[in-house]
Amino acid sequence: MLAFDAIIDALLPEWPALPPERRASVSTHCAHFVRRQIALAPAHVRFGIRILLIAFCMFAVLRFGMRPLGSVERQQRATALRAFALEQMPLFVALERVLRSMTAVAFFEHTDVLTAIDEERCP
Amino acid sequence: MTGATTIQGPTTLTCDALVIGTGAGGASAAATLSDAGVDVLMLEEGPYVPIDQSPQRLSETLPILWRCGGLTATIGGTPIALAEGRCVGGGTEINSAIFQRAPDEVVEGWARANHLPGLTPEALSPLYDRAAAAVNASLTPGDLGPPTEILRRAAEVMNWKVTALERGRRESSSPRHQISGFATGAKQSMSATLIPRALLCGARLVANCRVDRLSFQGRRATGAVAAATDGQGRRHRVTVNASQIFLCAGTTQTPSILLRSGVSKNIGCSFQLHPTVRVLATFPELVNAPGHELPLAAITEFMPGLRFGGSVFTLSTFGLAVAEDWSVRERYLPEYGHCAMYYAMIRPDGVGRVRSVPGLAEPILSYRLTERDWRRLRDALSLLARAMLAAGATRVIPSMRGHPGWTDANRVEPDLRYGLLRDRVALMTIHLFGSCPMGGDSDLFPVDPWGHLAGFDNIIVADGSVLPSAPGVNPQATIMALAYHATDSYLGARH
Numbered sequence: 001m002l003a004f005d006a007i008i009d010a011l012l013p014e015w016p017a018l019p020p021e022r023r024a025s026v027s028t029h030c031a032h033f034v035r036r037q038i039a040l041a042p043a044h045v046r047f048g049i050r051i052l053l054i055a056f057c058m059f060a061v062l063r064f065g066m067r068p069l070g071s072v073e074r075q076q077r078a079t080a081l082r083a084f085a086l087e088q089m090p091l092f093v094a095l096e097r098v099l100r101s102m103t104a105v106a107f108f109e110h111t112d113v114l115t116a117i118d119e120e121r122c123p
Numbered sequence: 124m125t126g127a128t129t130i131q132g133p134t135t136l137t138c139d140a141l142v143i144g145t146g147a148g149g150a151s152a153a154a155t156l157s158d159a160g161v162d163v164l165m166l167e168e169g170p171y172v173p174i175d176q177s178p179q180r181l182s183e184t185l186p187i188l189w190r191c192g193g194l195t196a197t198i199g200g201t202p203i204a205l206a207e208g209r210c211v212g213g214g215t216e217i218n219s220a221i222f223q224r225a226p227d228e229v230v231e232g233w234a235r236a237n238h239l240p241g242l243t244p245e246a247l248s249p250l251y252d253r254a255a256a257a258v259n260a261s262l263t264p265g266d267l268g269p270p271t272e273i274l275r276r277a278a279e280v281m282n283w284k285v286t287a288l289e290r291g292r293r294e295s296s297s298p299r300h301q302i303s304g305f306a307t308g309a310k311q312s313m314s315a316t317l318i319p320r321a322l323l324c325g326a327r328l329v330a331n332c333r334v335d336r337l338s339f340q341g342r343r344a345t346g347a348v349a350a351a352t353d354g355q356g357r358r359h360r361v362t363v364n365a366s367q368i369f370l371c372a373g374t375t376q377t378p379s380i381l382l383r384s385g386v387s388k389n390i391g392c393s394f395q396l397h398p399t400v401r402v403l404a405t406f407p408e409l410v411n412a413p414g415h416e417l418p419l420a421a422i423t424e425f426m427p428g429l430r431f432g433g434s435v436f437t438l439s440t441f442g443l444a445v446a447e448d449w450s451v452r453e454r455y456l457p458e459y460g461h462c463a464m465y466y467a468m469i470r471p472d473g474v475g476r477v478r479s480v481p482g483l484a485e486p487i488l489s490y491r492l493t494e495r496d497w498r499r500l501r502d503a504l505s506l507l508a509r510a511m512l513a514a515g516a517t518r519v520i521p522s523m524r525g526h527p528g529w530t531d532a533n534r535v536e537p538d539l540r541y542g543l544l545r546d547r548v549a550l551m552t553i554h555l556f557g558s559c560p561m562g563g564d565s566d567l568f569p570v571d572p573w574g575h576l577a578g579f580d581n582i583i584v585a586d587g588s589v590l591p592s593a594p595g596v597n598p599q600a601t602i603m604a605l606a607y608h609a610t611d612s613y614l615g616a617r618h
Contacts, residue, residue, distance in 0.1 A: 013445075013456060015457050037186065041191050041192060042483070044198070044483075044487065045194055045196070094196075100446040101443045103446075104442030104443060104445065104446045105181050105182050106182050108439045108442040109180045109181065109439050114438075117438070
């Protein structure tokens with residue numbers, strides 16, 4: 001798993017609960033969507049997100065060592081992202097919000113997610 | 124679509140009137156001109172998406188219909204996220220088609236501030252009527268659902284004035300669109316109304332065609348140089364020769380094209396918007412039902428300075444709201460059915476700037492709120508939160524990072540006594556205007572009262588950029604009315 005995909009995977013909401021194989025395909029879909037959205041963003045936003053990703057990767061190296069980010073447990077990645085966001089650097093917070101919001105849009109419009117929500121409401 | 128032109132190689136096109144941009148202003152101008160027999164060519168940077176093939180989901184519309192995939196924001200001070208359309212029909216394809224006339228006192232204020240003695244509510248009234256007829260602006264009949272009822276209840280409890288909102292709509296029994304709440308094909312955007320009308324009258328349309336710059340000979344514009352993208356993604360140079368230019372590319376792109384063309388006097392330096400702060404409100408009862416995604420009423424007690432309304436609320440827009448502050452709001456995701464989103468929109472004093480930077484495709488937008496604007500936003504948030512709690516909300520969460528929300532109306536004012544936390548509040552806007560304002564003094568304003576660009580004989584600007592300042596309401600109706608005004612005066616002079 002690429003570092004970018006691993007970051008988007010860690011941003012996926014916990015609700016609704018999805019079986020692992022469904023979550024993996026939703027995660028791939030979300031990473032594809034967010035990547036495409038970033039490519040459409042203005043140059044200064046793209047540049048900022050690139051810096052943010054590099055900064056997080058450096059943060060992850062300090063936290064997890066030289067392991068590929070994709071090999072780190074999803075929960076650990078999510079915790080690291082939260083800790084990173086808690087650094088409260090306004091620029092990073094704004095850019096993290098961009099990644100998270102695009103991930104949320106792709107996630108909550110994925111058929112598997114909508115099905116899981118329906119199943120949860122009407123078991 | 125009849126009249127849509129496909130570009131397959133380097134092309135030179137000739138027309139009487141070149142209309143750049145197909146949003147509310149461009150479509151109104153193009154339809155009026157082609158009705159009058161003028162040979163019209165419309166250039167649109169974005170794609171043409173037939174109304175019956177319009178994507179249903181936000182994740183499908185963002186990359187196709189929105190500028191920069193919806194990932195645009197102002198810089199300078201607190202960033203303000205903004206939305207613009209980039210497709211045939213422009214912003215009218217992605218907005219909620221709310222039709223509102225600028226309040227009389229705002230129009231009178233524009234006339235005074237910008238030396239526009241002819242701009243009166245009476246003069247604008249028939250132009251608004253024409254715009255309303257073009258999009259069939261009308262009230263939505265029947266049960267408008269809980270999100271609208273909540274706003275009405277809030278207004279009733281607070282003893283405030285509430286107004287039903289007209290939309291550009293027609294009856295349809297088709298399934299409702301997931302984003303706008305319209306039945307499929309019922310929304311009367313420009314691609315459903317004025318653009319087909321212009322094409323029927325002989326106008327031509329080139330979509331996926333970005334204007335690089337205008338070309339000039341002395342005080343006259345001779346046309347434009349553009350780049351069209353074909354179905355295979357290849358770019359082709361398009362040269363347009365025209366005797367009249369209607370620049371209707373929108374509030375950010377019109378000044379950008381002018382700046383790229385070397386026209387800079389008073390251009391882009393008075394960019395304005397409606398700063399908007401939102402709250403997420405949770406209710407004990409179910410408030411979301413299919414078909415009732417958008418509240419169709421607004422609290423107008425404090426107009427024109429301040430207006431409260433409701434945002435489109437779907438699972439994905441809820442996800443966007445939660446993403447503003449994930450750590451606090453993630454727990455509310457399973458309560459989706461009990462949540463709704465409302466906003467407070469102010470008419471600000473702040474002014475920004477549109478800058479064109481060589482090498483960058485998109486302009487840089489800077490904007491800074493004044494201290495008075497910050498106080499207004501704080502007051503607006505306080506009023507809105509208390510109104511929602513009065514309407515039965517169990518919790519009201521402001522769009523401020525780290526804020527747990529209010530459950531008690533008595534906690535709102537003390538909590539906000541020091542104002543909004545500027546590095547934590549998430550502001551957004553969907554209304555942009557004023558980057559090339561009209562005015563009676565060509566030394567101060569780039570566009571005259573009839574839309575003519577100062578210093579040039581044959582360029583008329585007809586889009587949101589000419590609005591003198593924030594109208595305090597959705598600007599589509601005013602943009603259309605002013606575009607009719609400019610086009611009528613051009614046709615009058617031509618005949």
